[in-house]
Structures are given as C-alpha cells and as structure tokens.
Amino acid sequence: MHLPYAIPTEVMTMEMFLMALCVSIFGLAVVAIAFGAATRPEKSVSTAQPELRPAKPATAGRFFADPSPALPSPPRSYVPTEVLLAKIEHHVRLEQAAAQSFLESPSHAQLHTKTTSQLVN
C-alpha cells in the first residue's frame, strides 16, 4: 500500500529529534523534582522558633559612655573648718620638719620620707 503522500526523510528526522528532546526534558524535570524531595529538610512540628534574648538589655552604642550605672558616691564626712585648718597647720609643720631634715642631710630617701599627716593619709 502506498501512502497518499510521502513524508520526507528530513521531516521524520526532525520529529524524532524533537521527541527525544521532549523525553529528555521530561526526564530531567522528574529527576530534579525527585532530588529536591530527597534533599528537603524535614519540617518541625512547631514552626515557631524560640526567641533568643540577650543576657543584658540592649543599649544604644555611645562613645566613652559607661553603660553600667554610676555608683552613688559615699557621703563625705563633714569636718568642721577649724578642724580642717588645724590639720593643714599640722601638715605644714610636719612637712617643714621633713624638709628641714632633708636640708641637713640631703638624700633621695630623706626627701621622700613618708608623712603621718592626716591630711594626706
């Protein structure tokens, strides 16, 4: 039997090529889906992640600023002015005596002897 028309050889070759291309693309798509399904991480039951909280509340960054609160300075004990003046006078007398000792026998040790003055101790 003869076909009413004859299909040219080039057309048949093109059809076969396109068919092979479609099959290849389909196969590639199946492989890609399968690979994606295999490598996808399992979903956890709870999707809500626990919120991480910093140990200290966040503070705005500042230059040369101490984030810790300043400690209140202890109250200075009140010394009457007369007592303070007496201490100063005593200090001056001690310092003069020390300086006099240095002048009598000048040495580094004599110059820097420790004082018992309450004003500086």
Next chain:
Amino acid sequence: MLYEQSEILKDLTPEETQQVLALGSRVTVSGGASLFRLGDTAERLFLIERGRITLTLPMRIRGKEEDVIVEERSSGQAVGWSALLPPYKFTLAATAPLETEVIALPRESLRKYFAANPVTGYKITLNLAVVVGHRLQLFQAMWLREMQRTVETHC
C-alpha cells in the same frame, strides 16, 4: 635676746649691732594682731625680740578665704625681708599669735647706713641671703614632696 645670735645680726661686732639697732624702733604687737598684710608696701624689716610671728597665705576653703600657716618665726629671727627686695611688697601676711615685741628697721635708714658702712652692710646682706636661701631650699623640698604625692596619687 642676745642680738649677736640674731640671724640678721650674726657676725656683727657689738658696736655694729648697737648702731643697727639704733636705726629701728621697738614695736609691741598684741596677741592676734597683724604685723603686716599680704600685698602691703614693705617699708620695714622686723627683728623679733620676744614672742612669735606666724606667716600665713590665704587659701580658699569651702568657699571662704582662710589664712593658712606657712612658717612660724620666733625670737632672734627676722620677718619682712621684702622690705629690702624690690618691688617692696609683702608676699605673706604676718600675725602675732601672742604678745610679741619686734624691732622695726626702716628700709631707708638701713640703706643709708649700709652706704655709709659697707662692711656692716655686707655682713647683714650675707645674713639675709642665708635667711632667704634657707626659705627657698625649704619650700623647694616641700614642693617636691607634694609633687611626689600628686604623682603617686594620680599617675
């Protein structure tokens, strides 16, 4: 007081001592009274004959000006040598804590006497240099001690 032992009249002959003392006048300062104040014109050098003179400088303490002792001078010692040094202004205040007698030697009288008696003038000037030098060395050492403490405390 033996005037020959006075720091200013040291090494003077008795005659020279009498001549110098004759230039001055005895002044009695009652206890608590001021002999001179900071910034006053210094016209007289004082030789303490009896009692005590406290030299003070003003210091601001709790917003109030207080006189703080700098040095204490007693019998035989001199105060007020600013009277012999330009610009003839007292740089300290002097107060007598108790009744004190001083011999006040006017600058002009001393200057004329020194011009007429240079040898005596030289001796007194030398004695004065010892007093001034001692004060300088004493305060130099005191200042350095304070500086040392400042460095130890703050550096």
